[in-house]
Amino acid sequence: MxxxxxxxxxxxxxxxxxxxxxxxxxxxxxxxxxxxxxxxxxxxxxxxxxxxxxxxxxxxxxxxxxxxxxxxxxxxxxxxxxxxxxxxxxxxxxxxxxxxxxxxxxxxxxxxxxxxxxxxxxxxxxxxxxxxxxxxxxxxxxxxxxxxxxxxxxxxxxxxxxxxxxxxxxxxxxxxxxxxxxxxxxxxxxxxxxxxxxxxxxxxxxxxxxxxxxxxxxxxxxxxxxxxxxxxxxxxxxxxxxxxxxxxxxxxxxxxxxxxxGIENISNHIANMNEFLVNGLELIDGIVVYGDKTSSVKSGVTGFNIEGADSEIVASLLNEEYKIMVRGGLHCSCLAHEAMQTTETGCVRVSLSWFNTLKECEKFLDTVDRIRLRVV
Ligand SMILES: Cc1ncc(COP(=O)(O)O)c(C=O)c1O
The missing domain is CATH 3.40.640.10 (Type I PLP-dependent aspartate aminotransferase-like (Major domain))
Known part of the structure; x- marks a missing residue:
């Protein structure tokens, strides 16, 4: 999991x-x-x-x-x-x-x-x-x-x-x-x-x-x-x-x-994983990553969509078939969805913790790529 x-x-x-x-x-x-x-x-x-x-x-x-x-x-x-x-x-x-x-x-x-x-x-x-x-x-x-x-x-x-x-x-x-x-x-x-x-x-x-x-x-x-x-x-x-x-x-x-x-160690670990994820997502065809990358890339939170795919379906495929738990759809922030122009689609959100690893991020990117080929 x-x-x-x-x-x-x-x-x-x-x-x-x-x-x-x-x-x-x-x-x-x-x-x-x-x-x-x-x-x-x-x-x-x-x-x-x-x-x-x-x-x-x-x-x-x-x-x-x-x-x-x-x-x-x-x-x-x-x-x-x-x-x-x-x-x-x-x-x-x-x-x-x-x-x-x-x-x-x-x-x-x-x-x-x-x-x-x-x-x-x-x-x-x-x-x-x-x-x-x-x-x-x-x-x-x-x-x-x-x-x-x-x-x-x-x-x-x-x-x-x-x-x-x-x-x-x-x-x-x-x-x-x-x-x-x-x-x-x-x-x-x-x-x-x-x-x-x-x-x-x-x-x-x-x-x-x-x-x-x-x-x-x-x-x-x-x-x-x-x-x-x-x-x-x-x-x-x-x-x-x-x-x-x-x-x-x-x-x-x-x-x-x-x-x-040490909070600096936690910050660095999350920033490294987050940056790896964002860069990896951006290399996959048809993926839109939201937000202002200069400020968001180290935050531990990433919102994205596979163009043409429903974010809730992507999240449930990740959960049911690959035991990867993320959140899809709308995320309790009507303002942010308006700013991101995702009120209709919602988005898939990945949010990291100290206990996650780069290996998990690698597996995630690989899985998203596979799901993309299935859903679009
Ligand atoms: C930015 C932000 N503010 C407030 C909240 C509300 O937190 P809680 O569910 O603990 O009330 C959340 C929950 O996700 C959040 O992300």
């Missing part, structure tokens, strides 16, 4: 991640922050350690600014809905996932306007800024074609303009280095279950100190229980309800693994 659908979720996790999940389930399975007994304390301890690991990993000065969510979608919704008010304007990129686009679009019926930037060059962004622009949201790596934004440059620009800068790092966190302080990122949202190797049910929302967000969900936090309003203290403010301690702790183990391998 070859698993090339890591952009959806990584299938293979480091063995330490599986071990950590079992440890937490069996030996630290109390409700964190609720009760002062041993099991609750052990669960709290796992979460605290992960908070520190996440903050060190992303250059976050204060671990209390790291909130855990169930996935990236929840983190993005908290930030978008908590930040924007009637009369505000937000700029989003043309490669946003629907977990950004849909909440932003929904808010447009409540007096919040948005502009979709066709390019995330700072000159292009500059021309879109209005007096009431409060936020710029950028998808670091497109989940459809791998286009990669220069978030360091955009962060410096947003800072200069006094606009809140939010990055969706769901397709980059764990294999491309991100430092929120260095890059002037005010809000970072990401999934924990992709390249960070946590289990499903893990997500991260970082909110810089001083950025005021309203809450979308209120409830028990284990703190200030007599207080009628949602506490202001972080991270409690955005962590109402029982968290998934196994998922959070698994994310901590995932980050520990990445640190032990």
């Amino acid at each position: 070859i698993y090339f659908d890591n952009g959806a979720t990584t299938l293979k996790k480091p063995s330490s991640v599986y071990k950590k999940i079992m440890y937490v389930m069996k030996k630290a399975g109390g409700n964190p922050g609720r009760g002062g007994h041993l099991m609750a304390d052990k669960a709290s301890d796992e979460i605290f350690k992960t908070r520190v690991a996440v903050s060190e990993f992303f250059g976050i000065p204060n671990p209390q600014c790291v909130c855990f969510t169930n996935n990236a979608t929840t983190a993005l919704n908290y930030a978008i809905k908590g930040c924007l008010n009637e009369g505000d304007h937000v700029i989003i990129s043309h490669y946003e996932h629907n977990s950004v686009y849909r909440p932003v679009h929904k808010l447009s019926s409540k007096g919040i306007s948005y502009t979709v930037a066709e390019s995330v060059d700072v000159e292009a962004l500059d021309s879109l800024i209005r007096e009431n622009t409060k936020m710029i949201i950028v998808n670091h790596v497109s989940n459809v074609c791998g286009n990669t934004a220069d978030i360091k440059k955009i962060g410096a620009f947003a800072k200069e303009k006094g606009i809140i800068f939010m990055v969706d790092a769901s397709q980059s966190a764990g294999h491309i280095r991100i430092d929120v302080t260095d890059y002037n990122i005010d809000i970072l949202a990401t999934a924990g279950h992709k390249s960070l190797f946590g289990m499903q049910g893990s997500g991260i929302l970082y909110i810089k100190e001083g950025i005021e967000l309203d809450t979308t969900i209120e409830g028990g936090t284990g703190s200030m229980s007599l207080y009628r309003l949602q506490p202001d203290i972080m991270p409690d403010r955005f962590e109402a309800g029982t968290p998934s301690t196994p998922a959070i702790a698994s994310l901590g183990a995932g980050i520990e693994f990445i640190n032990s391998v």
Whole structure:
């Protein structure tokens, strides 16, 4: 089996991640922050350690600014809905996932306007800024074609303009280095279950100190229980309800693994495989590779089509006959498909992980060539 659908979720996790999940389930399975007994304390301890690991990993000065969510979608919704008010304007990129686009679009019926930037060059962004622009949201790596934004440059620009800068790092966190302080990122949202190797049910929302967000969900936090309003203290403010301690702790183990391998080594491995794949695909007759190659080629995500063939049929042939798992069709990003002009066809997406190999990429290219001869 070859698993090339890591952009959806990584299938293979480091063995330490599986071990950590079992440890937490069996030996630290109390409700964190609720009760002062041993099991609750052990669960709290796992979460605290992960908070520190996440903050060190992303250059976050204060671990209390790291909130855990169930996935990236929840983190993005908290930030978008908590930040924007009637009369505000937000700029989003043309490669946003629907977990950004849909909440932003929904808010447009409540007096919040948005502009979709066709390019995330700072000159292009500059021309879109209005007096009431409060936020710029950028998808670091497109989940459809791998286009990669220069978030360091955009962060410096947003800072200069006094606009809140939010990055969706769901397709980059764990294999491309991100430092929120260095890059002037005010809000970072990401999934924990992709390249960070946590289990499903893990997500991260970082909110810089001083950025005021309203809450979308209120409830028990284990703190200030007599207080009628949602506490202001972080991270409690955005962590109402029982968290998934196994998922959070698994994310901590995932980050520990990445640190032990070295994120530069992971980046290089994925970049080499990705470049090999893209170059190989381009040598096959009748293949269209999408995206801006100068930015996407090392991202770990490649979108392509065999001209004249249905992308879902190609993906299902790869799965059923060759046990190669990729995703075909449409990929939860109406904007990206519009930009790529693939709303009718969708595309085949290959998304890589540290655990993939060049040999798998070779086999993949050979198989795509064979399938092409069958389907066109
Ligand atoms: C760029 C991007 N943002 C957000 C998400 C949503 O992630 P989740 O499924 O963890 O909510 C995804 C998922 O594929 C994604 O690729």
